Amino acid sequence: MDGRDDLSQLAGVGFAESRRIGCSVVYLESTDSTNLQARRLAEQGAPEGTVVIADEQSGGRGRMGRNWVSPPGVNLYLSVVLRPRLAPQQAPQITLLSSLAVAEAVECCCGLIAGVKWPNDVLLGGKKVAGLLGEIAATMSGVDFIILGIGLNVNMRIDQLPERPLYPASSVAIEKGETVPRVPLAKRLLRLLDLHYGIFLEEGFDPIRRRWQERCAMLGRRVEIDGGGGLLSGEAFGIDGEGALLLRLQGGRVERVLSGDILAVH
Template identity: 35%
Template sequence: MQSTRNKLIDLLANNQDKYISGQHLSEELNISRSAIWKHMKELEKDGYEIEARQRRGYRIISFPNKLSENTLKWGLETDWLGNTIIHKTSTTSTQHIAHHLAREGAKHGTIVIADEQTGGKGRMNRPWHSSKNQGIWTSLILRPEISPHQAPQLTLLTATVLADVIYKETNIRPYIKWPNDILIENKKLSGILTEMQAEQDRIQYIIIGIGMNVNQTIHELPDDLSEKATSLRIETGHQLDMIKLVQAILEQFERTYETYLNEGFKSIKTKWESYGFKIGERINVKTMNQQWEATFSGIAPDGGLLVENKHNGKVEKLYSAEIDWFRE
């Protein structure tokens, strides 16, 4: 259901070549003319350029190209994901905010997104460089009716969503490195952090954090990351529309998530393996206690990592491990 503000943006966008009177907007939206004026001022704060003329009304001149609740919601074609969007210009971590909101009862599908994170983290508490206005730094709050042991499947699901959107928007085929990294040309583009609050047999909520490098140039990546990280701008040679990209991710996520709930993990497994990094090839596997060489056999029906041990030929299923490509 569209908000009043989104309906207002629609009316302005569909009549860009003419003025719309405050009276007409008031009647269309069923709010007072002073409320219309207040909405206009809020839109101007977001970067919408609006011209107001006495006796003629309002006309939109230009639209902002920056993330905000309004810009993300306008044109977003989802049923529940992103109905509530919390946008921050800067924050330590969208995950922190999402956990707080979830504990306070935030609805399934609430989104937290920031222009910048000052303390972003990935798996194993590793820092994630989240530069201002150059990437997607967001967390999704979900309340799925699945068993807690199935929660890691949502990391793999999210990876397929990101891979699909990247491929569609750039025509560059990425790879998914188990379980949570998106790579292009062996360089990390995006990471996923899934965190859960649950009882023994029931999930209270899941937070899926997504970090994606979008518009950084090679010179804007930190020196210690330039050899192992990349961005969509570096790979495509041009800047991408962040609003369009975020909306594409949310729309694809909702579709994929609904399919998963209705049909199970099988289609996600197939999709994941189509993007799987180094499937059928030699990799190095590292767990808490040991490290060894193996062949990557794919993922199990439940999402576990399948590796064939080089020394004994046995296929093992792992749920917690780090993998890296084999270097001669």
């Protein structure tokens, strides 16, 4: 295996330049789910910034319990233990922060313009190449820990991709037209995640929110959303301070959408 694609070299005490994320990196050749493994470590007291990264997942999961296709040796599957001092309702901010870091890492390493889509996707050319999953453990007093899962399709072939009716799946290699070394991409991703998480802790969500909105192509367009309590249709024009999507409905009323699936963009 090319050394630039051997994820096992990331294992160990982490990156010297990291302030938090990547302080310790656990590499697994194969696992059920990096989120499950990271949760087990968090429950055992793993410090903030601990990363679990794997070459393959047998039970990778996306939002709403959906399966995340995770073939061996081609993508990035990683999860991070975070222990921010947040109220539970602020947890979606972490997912948005991480999608920004993924988009910037792809752009920096591969020269491709990456966009973000609410609530948890990264797009290349309108096609989904990454998804984020934040799972929270909290009490009445606040967040105990958050497990941030990241799945990034790096070198998947067309025949390996799942079918998606809206925002069809793709990979960085397909969009770039060549194989992409995973180790430099993983390192850049963890550094940018560490950078943005530090900004978030020190300055709040506003700087992250502004940069996320700059990368979101669906803003200013009419969208249809399944919000769990029925269908909504309106102009998406931003996200608020808690990460909710702001939707301007017919007649001008503004609806805050806390969670849901984008069904169509016009």
